[in-house]
Amino acid sequence: MKQHNFSAGPAILPAAVLKEAAKAVVNYQGMGLSLLELSHRGPEFTAILEEANALMRELLELPEDYHVLWMSGGASSQFFLVPMNLLKEGEVAAYTDTGTWADKAIKEAKAFGKVEVIASSKPENYTYLPKLSNISKEAKYLHLTSNNTIYGTQWAKFPKSLVPLVCDMSSDFLSRPIDIHSFGLIYAGAQKNLGPAGVTAVIVREDMLGTVDRHLPSMLDYRNFIKENSMYNTPPVYPIYVSMLTLRWIKKNGGLKGMQRKNKAKAALLYQEIDRNPLFKAVVTNPADRSLMNVCFVMAEGYEGLEKEFLQVCKANGMSGLAGHRSVGGFRASIYNAMPKSSVQALVDLMADFARKKQA
Numbered sequence: 001m002k003q004h005n006f007s008a009g010p011a012i013l014p015a016a017v018l019k020e021a022a023k024a025v026v027n028y029q030g031m032g033l034s035l036l037e038l039s040h041r042g043p044e045f046t047a048i049l050e051e052a053n054a055l056m057r058e059l060l061e062l063p064e065d066y067h068v069l070w071m072s073g074g075a076s077s078q079f080f081l082v083p084m085n086l087l088k089e090g091e092v093a094a095y096t097d098t099g100t101w102a103d104k105a106i107k108e109a110k111a112f113g114k115v116e117v118i119a120s121s122k123p124e125n126y127t128y129l130p131k132l133s134n135i136s137k138e139a140k141y142l143h144l145t146s147n148n149t150i151y152g153t154q155w156a157k158f159p160k161s162l163v164p165l166v167c168d169m170s171s172d173f174l175s176r177p178i179d180i181h182s183f184g185l186i187y188a189g190a191q192k193n194l195g196p197a198g199v200t201a202v203i204v205r206e207d208m209l210g211t212v213d214r215h216l217p218s219m220l221d222y223r224n225f226i227k228e229n230s231m232y233n234t235p236p237v238y239p240i241y242v243s244m245l246t247l248r249w250i251k252k253n254g255g256l257k258g259m260q261r262k263n264k265a266k267a268a269l270l271y272q273e274i275d276r277n278p279l280f281k282a283v284v285t286n287p288a289d290r291s292l293m294n295v296c297f298v299m300a301e302g303y304e305g306l307e308k309e310f311l312q313v314c315k316a317n318g319m320s321g322l323a324g325h326r327s328v329g330g331f332r333a334s335i336y337n338a339m340p341k342s343s344v345q346a347l348v349d350l351m352a353d354f355a356r357k358k359q360a
C-alpha cells in the first residue's frame with residue numbers, strides 16, 4: 001500500500017530523487033560502477049560537489065563572501081562548532097531557548113564563551129515563540145532555531161537584530177526564501193528537508209571566522225572546509241549526492257518561492273482541519289507561531305482516550321510517523337518540502353471521517 005510518510009526525520013524525500021539515487025547505487029551513469037565505490041577525488045564526484053554548491057548558491061542567492069560547507073556530525077556537532085569557531089573566550093553570544101535543540105545548543109556554547117539567554121518559552125513547554133528584547137550590541141551573534149521540530153513552532157519572520165544571526169535551520173532549510181544578509185551562519189542536518197542523514201550543510205559568511213585564539217583541530221575548523229572545498233578528508237559522498245538531487249528538484253519545482261507556496265497551502269489545509277474538528281486541538285495556539293513543517297496536535301478535552309485508536313487508524317490507512325515526540329505526546333505531522341499536498345489531504349479526510357464515526 002502507498003505509504004504517506006509523516007516522519008520528523010529522517011524524513012520523506014521526493015520520489016524522483018529516491019528513484020535516481022537508487023540507480024546510482026547500482027550503476028552510476030552507465031559506468032558499470034556504483035557511486036559508492038568511486039573516488040571522491042575523481043571527476044564524477046567533483047562534478048556532483050560543484051553542482052551541489054552552485055545550486056545552493058543559486059537557490060539561497062548567496063553573495064560572494066558566503067561559503068557552502070558540507071560537514072559530518074549532524075546539527076548536534078554544530079552546537080559546539082559554532083561557538084568554538086566564532087566566539088572568543090569572554091565574548092558574549094545571545095541565544096534563544098525555544099526548544100530541546102536550542103537548549104542543547106546553549107549547553108554546548110557555555111564551554112566556549114559567555115552565553116546570554118535573552119528569551120525562553122521553556123516554562124510553557126515551548127508552545128510559543130517568546131518576544132525578543134535586549135539583544136546586546138556587544139553580542140557576537142544571536143542564535144535562533146528557525147523551526148522547532150519537536151514543539152511545532154517556527155519564526156514566520158526572523159527578528160530584527162543588529163548582530164548577525166546564527167541559525168539552526170535543520171527542519172525548515174530551503175522551505176522558503178530568506179534574506180541571507182541577516183545571517184552570519186546557517187546550519188542544517190540534511191535528514192529533515194534536504195537528503196539522507198550523514199551530512200550537514202553549513203553556510204557561513206567570511207567575516208564571522210578567524211577571530212578566535214584557541215587551537216582548532218583541523219576537522220573542526222570551518223576555514224579548513226572552505227580552503228579544501230569540504231574535501232579535507234573523505235566527505236560523505238552519497239548523502240551529498242542525494243542532497244544535490246534534492247537541490248535540483250527544488251529548483252525544478254519553483255525554487256524557494258515555489259516551496260513556500262506549497263508549504264503554506266499544505267499547512268493551512270491541516271491546521272484548518274485541526275481547528276475545525278471537535279476531536280482535535282493544536283498544540284501551538286497562536287497561529288503566528290505555528291510551524292509550516294511540523295504540525296503538532298492532540299486529542300481535544302473529553303477525547304483523550306482516543307489517541308491510540310486514531311494512531312491505529314492512521315497506520316491501517318498507510319500513514320506512518322504520526323506519533324508526537326515522546327516529550328510532547330499526541331500527534332505530529334511533519335510535512336516537509338517533499339510531502340505532496342495529496343498526502344496532507346488524505347490525513348485531513350481521515351481526521352474528518354474519524355470524527356464523524358465517533359460522534360455518530
Ligand SMILES: *Cc1c(COP(=O)(O)O)cnc(C)c1O
Nearest residue numbers: 074075076101149168170171189
Ligand atoms: C533534528 C534536529 C537537530 C539534530 O540533528 P542531528 O543531525 O541529529 O544532530 C538539531 N536541530 C534541529 C532543529 C533539528 O530538527
